[in-house]
Amino acid sequence: MNAKQLAAEAAVEYVQEGMKVGLGTGSTAYWAIRKLGERVAEGLNITAVATSRASEQQAKELGIPLVSFGEIDRLDVTIDGADELDGDLQLIKGGGGALLREKIVAKGSDRMIVIADETKVVNTLGKFPLPVEIVPFAWEWTVADLAKLGCVPELRRDGANLYKSDNGNYIADCRFEIITSAPELALALHSIPGVVEHGLFLGIADMAIVGKNDGSLEVISGKTKP
Numbered sequence: 034m035n036a037k038q039l040a041a042e043a044a045v046e047y048v049q050e051g052m053k054v055g056l057g058t059g060s061t062a063y064w065a066i067r068k069l070g071e072r073v074a075e076g077l078n079i080t081a082v083a084t085s086r087a088s089e090q091q092a093k094e095l096g097i098p099l100v101s102f103g104e105i106d107r108l109d110v111t112i113d114g115a116d117e118l119d120g121d122l123q124l125i126k127g128g129g130g131a132l133l134r135e136k137i138v139a140k141g142s143d144r145m146i147v148i149a150d151e152t153k154v155v156n157t158l159g160k161f162p163l164p165v166e167i168v169p170f171a172w173e174w175t176v177a178d179l180a181k182l183g184c185v186p187e188l189r190r191d192g193a194n195l196y197k198s199d200n201g202n203y204i205a206d207c208r209f210e211i212i213t214s215a216p217e218l219a220l221a222l223h224s225i226p227g228v229v230e231h232g233l234f235l236g237i238a239d240m241a242i243v244g245k246n247d248g249s250l251e252v253i254s255g256k257t258k259p
């Protein structure tokens with residue numbers, strides 16, 4: 034079993050009968066959705082919402098019952114991957130372009146469990162270019178504002194075209210190298226009008242389950258949410 038699958042399957046053990054579950058996005062979340070599908074096939078009753086079209090499609094194929102956001106107020110748990118995580122459970126997410134839906138779903142969950150292989154754990158965030166979802170309108174100005182924050186922003190491409198998120202927005206991947214204060218950066222990003230959301234997840238994750246290549250697991254517990 035690979036390290037991502039190991040972490041994902043350990044996280045799925047936290048899902049209990051009757052729970053409302055947020056399904057993350059990406060190659061690690063894929064394994065969690067797959068395991069959940071197996072448990073549903075064995076008789077587990079849950080309902081779920083997905084954080085991307087891709088995860089929605091996977092859940093449908095596996096027979097995981099999906100509900101609309103109008104039918105539920107909150108979720109019990111969300112299981113999702115990360116591009117980077119530090120010891121305080123600060124995350125960079127959005128490598129797969131799903132950061133906005135992921136943040137909405139994670140913030141609406143009583144518990145967010147992050148799943149990752151050991152390569153994602155860092156001392157300081159920033160090596161992975163921070164994904165920032167921006168509106169297409171005047172994107173050139175938004176990208177210029179992002180650069181003023183000390184990064185090198187690059188608009189994500191999808192072959193010959195600009196990449197569009199599931200929400201029809203662009204993603205600027207912002208290379209900072211080192212993010213010295215993630216909370217300050219988060220505030221600065223939100224002060225730019227063209228920014229819809231950024232991939233810094235701060236004070237959102239409750240625990241991380243990290244799979245290692247030697248087959249072991251590490252659990253990182255977070256601070257209690259306010």
Ligand SMILES: O=C[C@H](O)[C@H](O)[C@H](O)COP(=O)(O)O
Nearest residue numbers: 059060061127128129130131
């Ligand atoms: O937008 C994508 C998500 O934030 C993913 O959860 C993140 O990029 C990690 O993906 P993966 O598990 O494929 O490394």
